[in-house]
Amino acid sequence: MSGHTADIPFEADREVPGLIVKFGDYPLHHGGVGAIRTLGRLGVPMYAITEDRRTPAAASRYLRRAFVWPTTGAENHARLVEGLVRIGRHIGRPTVLVPTDEEAAVLIAEHQDALRDHFLFPPVDPDLPGRLASKQGLHELCLEHGIPSPATVSPRSYEEIEEFAEKASFPVVAKNREAFVRRRRPAVNGTTRIASREGLLGLARDWGARPGVVLQEYLPREEAEDWIVHAYFDAHATPLALFTGVKVRSWPPHAGMTACAYIVDNPELADLVTRFVKQIGFSGIVDLDLRFDRRDSRYKLLDFNPRMGAQFRLFENDRAVDVVRAMHLDLTGRAVPKGDQLTGRRYVVENIDLPALLAYRRSRYTTPHAPRRASGTELAWLAGDDPLPFLTMTARLVGPGVKHLYRLWRTSRRAAH
Structure with missing residues (x-):
């Protein structure tokens, strides 16, 4: 050692x-x-x-x-x-x-x-x-400074998730938008791979009126x-x-x-x-x-x-x-x-x-x-x-x-x- x-x-x-x-x-x-x-x-x-x-x-x-x-x-x-x-x-x-x-x-x-x-x-x-520490904040900084990162969206309502689901290529990854919510009431438990449109919409029904998640491109x-x-x-x-x-x-x-x-x-x-x-x-x-x-x-x-x-x-x-x-x-x-x-x-x-x-x-x-x-x-x-x-x-x-x-x-x- x-x-x-x-x-x-x-x-x-x-x-x-x-x-x-x-x-x-x-x-x-x-x-x-x-x-x-x-x-x-x-x-x-x-x-x-x-x-x-x-x-x-x-x-x-x-x-x-x-x-x-x-x-x-x-x-x-x-x-x-x-x-x-x-x-x-x-x-x-x-x-x-x-x-x-x-x-x-x-x-x-x-x-x-x-x-x-x-x-x-x-x-x-x-x-x-x-x-x-924020997934959304980090993505914005990456875009601002030309640093590659997975394509990311931050839906603000269930309707926006529905719009995303119509166009997205699955699977996608869901993460909590802010690092601290894991100590409170996280929308997802860590990094969650979502395989289909139906799976995303089913999970999103439990995320409330203001979903605290980001949805990212899946890197296989x-x-x-x-x-x-x-x-x-x-x-x-x-x-x-x-x-x-x-x-x-x-x-x-x-x-x-x-x-x-x-x-x-x-x-x-x-x-x-x-x-x-x-x-x-x-x-x-x-x-x-x-x-x-x-x-x-x-x-x-x-x-x-x-x-x-x-x-x-x-x-x-x-x-x-x-x-x-x-x-x-x-x-x-x-x-x-x-x-x-x-x-x-x-x-x-x-x-x-x-x-x-x-x-x-x-x-x-x-x-x-x-x-x-x-x-x-x-x-x-x-x-x-x-x-x-x-x-x-x-x-x-x-x-x-x-x-x-x-x-x-x-x-x-x-x-x-």
Whole structure:
């Protein structure tokens, strides 16, 4: 395993803590554990917001304190800001914020003035993270700046859906228009493939008078490859760390969280993302999903997450820099060492990759750009220097966790006909 203190050729500012900020009830989040470990191994004091004291994050040896704060993500912003400020006062010194979801990233951007006295975070246009997290807002930005993306419509009524259904080529994909509705009353559960006009109209009857969805062109997986980009951009929208990789498996299959991925060099994709981020002026960590459409040889941007991605620990360069370390170094006034990404490195999320592997074998789908052999493997949960999060995850997975995985799989199978 890379990234241990003896392997790190730079020093972080150990006087500046980090705080993992998450809103919503998803205790089995490997990304938060990864962020606690990656900064904790540098000697950075780490804190985290957790649902309870029995989450994997709370069990990490690198966590100084878990602030137990159950939230849904749908709370009033004033209440969330007040709670963050209270935590900042308790820590008692400027602290780098590491958001793990869109709710946290947007809240921090929109309330920078209220949080600045207690926390460090990249400066960004207050409205930009919200636009990027919105499927409609992202599509509009892609059109404005000439970035390929799936054809997208945002119907405002059932009548508009009927008009769309008369002309559309099926299948199509339905997604919630705004990222945050998954915490409230989502119209659809994640990415939903709809096979026919009748299927669309049947689903749409439950979406209400003002459907909160976008309908997108379906990019067939048989003619596509799923790519991911993780990067950290400074206050001038310059990439201080940028990585490209290919997603091999996800759960639910083909439409969910990364279960297995590899670092793969892709200069064309790196240039595309660098240009787009410079054009929109974003600063901070990004996690992007793109699909390469072999029918027209273009990379089409599906998701722009303006925060740390759960699988960020896949990506590291030969100077032991990942995007979370890059942000902490930059915000504390230290240089971010340049280096080459560790091409061929593999990332596996233990609790979801086995069911994903079985599903992908049945479908006989393979990713052409995936290396035949990994140059090294980073596990999401298991770490020799920090074993308790893995054990805690395993204990919580039994029973309710298995049922949750099954529900995700069933949701992914419910294509409307």
